[in-house]
Amino acid sequence: MSQDRAQAIPAFIDLAAQRERLGDRIDQAISAVLRHGQYILGPEVAALEDRLASFCGARHCVTCANGTDALILALMAEGIRPGDAVFVPAFTFVATVEVAVLCGATPVFVDVGPDTFNLDASSLEAAIGEARQRGLKPRCVIPVDLYGQPADYRVIGEIAKAYDLLVIADAAQSFGASLDGRQVGTLATYTATSFYPSKPLGGYGDGGAVFTDDDERAARLRSLRNHGKGPDRPDTEHVGLNSRLDSIQAAILLEKLRLFPDEIPARQERAERYTQALAPLVKVPELMPGATSVWAQYTIVTDRRDELAKSCRDAGVPTAIHYPSALNSLAPYRQFPTAPAGLPQAEFLAKRVISLPMHPYLGADAQALIVATIRHALASKAGVARAAE
Numbered sequence: 001m002s003q004d005r006a007q008a009i010p011a012f013i014d015l016a017a018q019r020e021r022l023g024d025r026i027d028q029a030i031s032a033v034l035r036h037g038q039y040i041l042g043p044e045v046a047a048l049e050d051r052l053a054s055f056c057g058a059r060h061c062v063t064c065a066n067g068t069d070a071l072i073l074a075l076m077a078e079g080i081r082p083g084d085a086v087f088v089p090a091f092t093f094v095a096t097v098e099v100a101v102l103c104g105a106t107p108v109f110v111d112v113g114p115d116t117f118n119l120d121a122s123s124l125e126a127a128i129g130e131a132r133q134r135g136l137k138p139r140c141v142i143p144v145d146l147y148g149q150p151a152d153y154r155v156i157g158e159i160a161k162a163y164d165l166l167v168i169a170d171a172a173q174s175f176g177a178s179l180d181g182r183q184v185g186t187l188a189t190y191t192a193t194s195f196y197p198s199k200p201l202g203g204y205g206d207g208g209a210v211f212t213d214d215d216e217r218a219a220r221l222r223s224l225r226n227h228g229k230g231p232d233r234p235d236t237e238h239v240g241l242n243s244r245l246d247s248i249q250a251a252i253l254l255e256k257l258r259l260f261p262d263e264i265p266a267r268q269e270r271a272e273r274y275t276q277a278l279a280p281l282v283k284v285p286e287l288m289p290g291a292t293s294v295w296a297q298y299t300i301v302t303d304r305r306d307e308l309a310k311s312c313r314d315a316g317v318p319t320a321i322h323y324p325s326a327l328n329s330l331a332p333y334r335q336f337p338t339a340p341a342g343l344p345q346a347e348f349l350a351k352r353v354i355s356l357p358m359h360p361y362l363g364a365d366a367q368a369l370i371v372a373t374i375r376h377a378l379a380s381k382a383g384v385a386r387a388a389e
């Protein structure tokens with residue numbers, strides 16, 4: 001391999017480039033926490049919550065230990081329990097369904113759409129009927145903003161209203177995106193996000209947050225994340241969790257949040273470059289009218305995934321599969337109900353999706369290498385996958 005080619009080899013997610021840009025700000029932020037010593041719920045946590053809430057326009061931000069807990073805290077705050085049905089897309093990271101089961105509820109799997117890969121509204125309505133027939137109480141839907149694009153909260157909101165369902169947005173991948181000019185964080189009663197290091201806004205460890213506009217719900221979340229304690233006294237008001245964000249992670253995230261407004265358009269530019277180059281070769285991701293994405297992943301759909309993955313591996317281009325199985329096919333979740341027409345899109349996508357390197361520091365030369373590798377791999381015949389009929 002020539003020197004030029006070696007230099008162009010892309011990282012899947014380049015945290016080192018971001019670290020370089022941050023300079024010694026992270027070290028200083030961590031040192032400040034070490035000096036004051038308030039490691040748990042220190043001033044950085046409150047400052048981060050203020051900054052995140054104003055960033056997205058939500059009234060409250062309650063940080064917590066990770067994105068999975070953010071979902072659990074929202075479910076706990078609503079008293080979701082055995083006998084309740086929680087509707088989840090079948091094509092997402094496993095945490096989305098895990099939390100419903102941990103609360104004792106029954107998850108009901110819903111299919112996703114062929115273009116955005118997000119929750120399909122007609123499948124949701126059918127799944128609500130299925131849950132009722134099984135004697136479950138429809139309580140809550142958790143739409144996922146897959147790969148960084150918000151789900152269609154306009155339509156989901158209408159269905160939720162009609163059937164009296166609570167909407168908890170799983171925005172682990174989409175903080176910083178928007179729908180009709182409204183930021184993620186304000187599109188549902190609760191919005192749960194993750195600061196896992198590879199997320200668009202990631203820390204250097206685990207972290208998460210819940211956003212809500214409702215004062216009482218925010219107070220419950222604050223209590224639940226800290227063993228159910230009351231606000232000003234040590235009395236225990238609820239059965240809670242230990243799910244606090246560390247002050248050191250908050251200090252790191254405050255520094256990273258400064259770069260975030262630059263990094264979002266940089267991600268969008270890179271996604272646009274991919275789309276221009278790859279649309280003739282494979283099915284590329286589509287944005288809904290009115291939606292922006294933060295491109296947590298740039299994920300294409302092809303019938304020739306194995307071949308493509310091998311060619312990429314051989315050329316030194318990292319790829320990943322998000323996600324290789326529809327959740328209802330995983331052993332712990334096979335027993336749970338699905339929408340009556342099944343989950344054909346989720347199953348179709350699980351066999352064909354492949355994610356490409358995506359981060360705000362991905363250079364044009366590295367992206368050209370990725371595109372050339374894909375073009376070469378698929379040169380013999382078109383690899384465009386059609387949606388399942």
Ligand SMILES: Cc1ncc(COP(=O)(O)O)c(C=O)c1O
Nearest residue numbers: 066067068093095096172194196
């Ligand atoms: C869609 C989705 N939901 C929930 C989570 C859970 O977040 P965390 O890893 O911070 O617990 C993730 C993280 O990968 C995710 O992608």
